[in-house]
Amino acid sequence: MERVDVAIVGGGPAGTCAAERAAAHGAETVLFEQGVPREDRDGLGPDSTDAAGMLDYWIDIMDFDYREIPDEVVHRELEATEFVGPSTSVTMTTTGMDASYPKFGYTFHRARMDDWLHERAADAGADLRVGTGVKDLETDLRASSEKGPTHTLTLSDGDQLEAQYVVLADGPQRRITLDALDQFTAPARSVSDYLSPPEANHIAYQEYREFPPELFAEFEDSLKFWWGYMPGETAYPWVFPNDGTVARVGLTMPIGMELEDVANPGAYKLLRPDDDTLPSGSEYIRRLLELEYGDEYDIETDIPVVEDRGKSKGTETYPISSTRPIDSPVGANIAVAGGAMGTTSAFHEGGYHVAVRSGKIAGRLAATDSLEHYNDVWKRAIGDEILRNVSFADIVKEYEPVDWDWAFGVVNEMQGDATGDSLIERGYSAGLDASKILLQYKKRKYRYRNGGYVQLTEDEYFY
Structure with a gap:
């Protein structure tokens, strides 16, 4: 052997x-x-x-x-990265x-x-x-x-x-x-x-699409996310610029979620009153593009899928742990x-x-x-990176569309005109709502301190 x-x-x-x-x-x-x-x-x-x-x-x-x-x-x-809520958006030009x-x-x-x-x-x-x-x-x-x-x-x-x-x-x-x-x-x-x-894992789907040059120029140097547009914990669509005028349009959503699980379906811009089930990934993307660009462009003709990209015919589906x-x-x-x-x-x-x-x-x-x-x-x-991600994911776990608008409004206040401090440091002088977010963040970081974000520890294995 x-x-x-x-x-x-x-x-x-x-x-x-x-x-x-x-x-x-x-x-x-x-x-x-x-x-x-x-x-x-x-x-x-x-x-x-x-x-x-x-x-x-x-x-x-x-x-x-x-x-x-x-x-x-x-x-x-x-x-930059742009986060778009149902009626409020925020643009961040630094990671801090x-x-x-x-x-x-x-x-x-x-x-x-x-x-x-x-x-x-x-x-x-x-x-x-x-x-x-x-x-x-x-x-x-x-x-x-x-x-x-x-x-x-x-x-x-x-x-x-x-x-x-x-x-x-x-x-x-x-x-x-x-x-x-x-x-x-x-x-x-x-x-x-x-x-x-299933309740803690997601599926992602994305398509490679060719954009008209004048439209691609709107996001050629930024990542763009839409929060509060579709239901589910950390469920959101996106557009990411690639080479030429090709961008990836995709989304992430929980595995196994049903329409019956959504408490307020009418609050989500990518759901419709006549939906019997939650849309598929491709349907979500079509609705997003129609919502954002459909007034000026024919989506399938002017923003077509590029079939020589990705895993298969210009599309990719993959799990997120x-x-x-x-x-x-x-x-x-x-x-x-x-x-x-x-x-x-x-x-x-x-x-x-x-x-x-x-x-x-x-x-x-x-x-x-x-x-x-x-x-x-x-x-x-x-560990610090994982601690940040776990803490923020906990904070937004139950967010609905109105919560995203509130949070993005608070972040805009936290950014203000300051340029030298981190977003967290600016938050201490940005009012009660900012302090609320910071307090939630600090509490969750404290909960997971000293590696507490690990859910199966070394001493739980049997040798």
Whole structure:
């Protein structure tokens, strides 16, 4: 049987960065990625889906010098984000975070970014086996190895491989992660109870559309979100500018939500009185475009779908793991990284940056026989970001359209004319409503302090 030091399941940003770091630190490293096609990629690759964009400080969280990232990866440099409510909007031209990148951020070509990370891993000496998936993983806790437990991976071609350490980076679908971790939690409770409850996960859908140049110019350097237009916790549509005059128009919504679950359907601009069910993703997008641009443009003729983009015919559908993250069973020589561990947030539609950083940490620690420190190290590196996302998601969990208008009005007051302070600092002098938001935020941050945002802790695993 083939034996390696580090085996990595999944070839997305977390997996490839784990492979690069492990190989760079001298470990014999192999990465398995089942591989899927995309309209805009030659050959197979990870299950890439174009992300919203990259904010300035996210590049620092990834632990990259922004000048390293190839020019062909970046679509558009961004100057702002616009949040549109039913009758109030707010534009933010700064993230309020210290960052080395000189702009607000950028949109990027996800497949090219993934391919660049693959090149880095291969150059470091990792063995990347794209087109070979993993069917099963079994851990031998009684292994005689002086480095602790070992693992047997059964591959999609029937072969088996033994590894000293495993990094699970198979994304929010977690085809291997759930069963692999259940070895250490069942029969008391399945890991899927933490990571895959329908009420805390979302589905996203987006279309690549060509816009008339004069219309594209209205948002060519900004991300645009509509809040309070469709029902559901952290459910919202968006428009993100890409290259040329192509933009991605999409949305995120809870899995399994029904029209009967909506308390006040008439309050949402993208619902109609004659709806028998909630609209599909494509119907939501058509309604949004009609609402925003239908008076001047024929949507299907003037803003058509670009079919040579994305996963399939100019469209993409993908899951978002919007749960709180879990610790890894490091005592079993296993680290879980990226979306597989629950670090993707539906609140800001992004997890690429934390996937990259957690993957880098997992790969380095596995290669240096230091994986027992993984849970502590990733919290120090990305814990503040997760704490912010979890806290804000809690605050807006029950928001309805009128609440979004109120909140955006408050943010406008908080921004005021000040330029030197962070938004949080300005809030202390912006009146009672601003103080209310800040108090809610501080309470939730306090609730999740010291890693309290983790919903399955290391000491809950059985070895």
